Amino acid sequence: MPLDSTTAALYKDIVHRNPAEPEFHQAVAEVLHSIQPVLQQRPELGDNALLQRLCEPERQVIFRVTWTDDKGNAHVNRGFRVGFSSALGPYKGGLRFHRSVTLGTVKFLAFEQIFKNALTGLGIGGGKGGSDFDPSGRSDGEIMRFCQAYMTELHRHIGPHTDVPAGDIGVGGREIGYLFGQYKRITNRFDAGALTGKDLNIGGSQARPEATGYGAVYFLEAMLAERGHTLEGKTAVVSGSGNVAQYALVKLHQLGAKVVACSDSTGTLYDPTGIRADILHEVKQVQRRKLDHYVELVSSARFAPDRRPWDIPCDIALPSATQNELGEADAVSLAKNNLIALAEGANMPCTPEAIKVFQEARIAFGPGKAANAGGVATSGLEMQQNAARTKWSFEHTEQTLARIMRSIHHTCLVTAADHGKPGDYITGANVAGFLTVASAMNTLGLV
Ligand SMILES: NC(=O)C1=CN([C@@H]2O[C@H](COP(=O)(O)OP(=O)(O)OC[C@H]3O[C@@H](n4cnc5c(N)ncnc54)[C@H](OP(=O)(O)O)[C@@H]3O)[C@@H](O)[C@H]2O)C=CC1
Numbered sequence: 001m002p003l004d005s006t007t008a009a010l011y012k013d014i015v016h017r018n019p020a021e022p023e024f025h026q027a028v029a030e031v032l033h034s035i036q037p038v039l040q041q042r043p044e045l046g047d048n049a050l051l052q053r054l055c056e057p058e059r060q061v062i063f064r065v066t067w068t069d070d071k072g073n074a075h076v077n078r079g080f081r082v083g084f085s086s087a088l089g090p091y092k093g094g095l096r097f098h099r100s101v102t103l104g105t106v107k108f109l110a111f112e113q114i115f116k117n118a119l120t121g122l123g124i125g126g127g128k129g130g131s132d133f134d135p136s137g138r139s140d141g142e143i144m145r146f147c148q149a150y151m152t153e154l155h156r157h158i159g160p161h162t163d164v165p166a167g168d169i170g171v172g173g174r175e176i177g178y179l180f181g182q183y184k185r186i187t188n189r190f191d192a193g194a195l196t197g198k199d200l201n202i203g204g205s206q207a208r209p210e211a212t213g214y215g216a217v218y219f220l221e222a223m224l225a226e227r228g229h230t231l232e233g234k235t236a237v238v239s240g241s242g243n244v245a246q247y248a249l250v251k252l253h254q255l256g257a258k259v260v261a262c263s264d265s266t267g268t269l270y271d272p273t274g275i276r277a278d279i280l281h282e283v284k285q286v287q288r289r290k291l292d293h294y295v296e297l298v299s300s301a302r303f304a305p306d307r308r309p310w311d312i313p314c315d316i317a318l319p320s321a322t323q324n325e326l327g328e329a330d331a332v333s334l335a336k337n338n339l340i341a342l343a344e345g346a347n348m349p350c351t352p353e354a355i356k357v358f359q360e361a362r363i364a365f366g367p368g369k370a371a372n373a374g375g376v377a378t379s380g381l382e383m384q385q386n387a388a389r390t391k392w393s394f395e396h397t398e399q400t401l402a403r404i405m406r407s408i409h410h411t412c413l414v415t416a417a418d419h420g421k422p423g424d425y426i427t428g429a430n431v432a433g434f435l436t437v438a439s440a441m442n443t444l445g446l447v
């Protein structure tokens, strides 16, 4: 359904005020489409310019990051941190280090994070950050110096009650450790709750590395159960081979599915006998090499350079690399191969055209802001543990994660049905997230 004239005018204004940020426009358009029928029924929800405020970041910080490589050469990168909404709690969301990062990337991610974080029910606002720094091929020392330089500015803007960054593409436990080390040095405080995704030895939570991938699989499992299916015996294709993809693969195997393909920025790995999680971990996380190296270690595997995995027949798919990585033609190919369900491990990996194909083919579709919320939810659990100076067991943390994911699934399903769109998880996630944030914004008054 097209946007009505009031919402269309608002969207036009957002595009005008935020030029050359197509991913941000895409994320806003999706939310506006979902919530428009709610606003038509309850126009008072839009009073006091609520939508304009919701779509305008509370703050955006852009800064220069200067660091030196191992040869002593100086480099200059750009750092970003966007605090989009603190209506529900401190800004919360990851940091992305990738050469493609712009302000628009960070704004789209921070906007998505508002609704995702609302769905977790944990009292966390939406934010995101990053840099156009390219970590590939950089030594440990270079990564450390970059993280230290980045935090030298970022520390002014974060804190356990203000803004709590974590990881995203290019930022894992190693980078969070270096960032936290510099934060601690500059502030003279061991404020563990200022960053999440920390290693266990510096106040991290059990199951945080696993949480996004595991959570996406729990969400997928719940979607399948609604249709009378289980994961047992299903063939799966995952894109990416980083944090989210690897742990999605582990949980899929644990629950009886077989992952036959994954990918990275150089191509697609296919193994009809099932990708080995331990070898994938060794290649990508330990050796930090590209995926083609996997085939040197496993004879049944094949690597296709520059290919994406979406033409490989599968029952379930988890795009878990990056935004807009799965387009209309990919969706048509997956639908032709009788895909049953797809959960977005990444943020906004499917284009609007691809989503339309899935919806028309009645394929169960779990949008990222619901399906990949397990990572930030477990970050919320890490903040709880830090505040209470306590440590939970892996089992307790994973059980809590699983409960949160099932609750998000239930919320999406019930909200979609209540709004005349049964089974539409996009409507469910956007409307439920919006209503939670809008209610808090109204309680807080005009701020
Ligand atoms: N980490 C988390 O807790 C959460 C992450 N997400 C989302 O999940 C996605 C993956 O994040 P994460 O696993 O943490 O990141 P990682 O850096 O660990 O892994 C990213 C993976 O995606 C591939 N990739 C990255 N950019 C591109 C690109 N432009 N084209 C093709 N492949 C690409 C990388 O390939 P290569 O190795 O060759 O670079 C790598 O395999 C992102 O969308 C992120 O926002 C969502 C919720 C939480």
Ligand SMILES: O=C(O)CCC(=O)C(=O)O
Residues within 6 Å of the ligand: 092, 093, 094, 095, 113, 116, 164, 165, 166, 167, 168, 196, 197, 347, 372, 373, 375, 376, 377, 379
């Ligand atoms: O754990 C976090 O705070 C961030 C997770 C994240 O960046 C995301 O959900 O996309």
